[in-house]
Amino acid sequence: MTIAARLFFASIYLLTAPVAYGSQLCSPFLCKNVDRSKINYEPTSSFAPSDVLKIVEAIRDAASLTTSFRLVPTTQVPNAAAETRQGTRFILYNPNWVSQFDFNTNKRWIYLGLMAHEVGHHVHDHSGGSKPPTELEADHFAGFAVQRLGATKDEALSLWQAGPPSVG
Helix, strand or coil, X not given: CCHHHHHHHHHHHHHCCCCEECCEEEECCXXXXXXXXXXXXXXXXXXXXXXXXXXXXXXXXXXXXXXXXXXXXXXXXXXXXXXXXXXXXXXXXXXXXXXXXXXXXXXXXXXXXXXXXXXXXXXXXXXXXXXXXXXXXHHHHHHHHHHHCCCCHHHHHHXXXXXXXXXX
């Protein structure tokens, strides 16, 4: 492994956070104490905005996955997070965060990369906190998925080069 690759993986380790730990729910770059009682995990008639559903389906299809995910809009997460509860795989996302992306620009790769990272946690059956190997596995899956979706190397790296994605 080259020095540049080691530095890249070390920087990812420093920037990524656990999936779920205690009362915290974490996504890349940041953790937040959450009140899970405020998150509606039950299916609703408006399952998810069509853009979010299309993106997760595109990631799933690009990786030839058959796994299904329940998408949960909630402002209890800063951007997106993966969680498994009673055998059901959830991807929680902040609709305010999603709404800031213009899918006709290169900023879409930041969004796609983060959502693919969360799918990667489910692909690798990660649960109960974060360790550098689990974050790197999710990152590896994200890179694979966005490449299959047509991203160049620079576009695939844009999530980590842009810094913490947030609602703003």
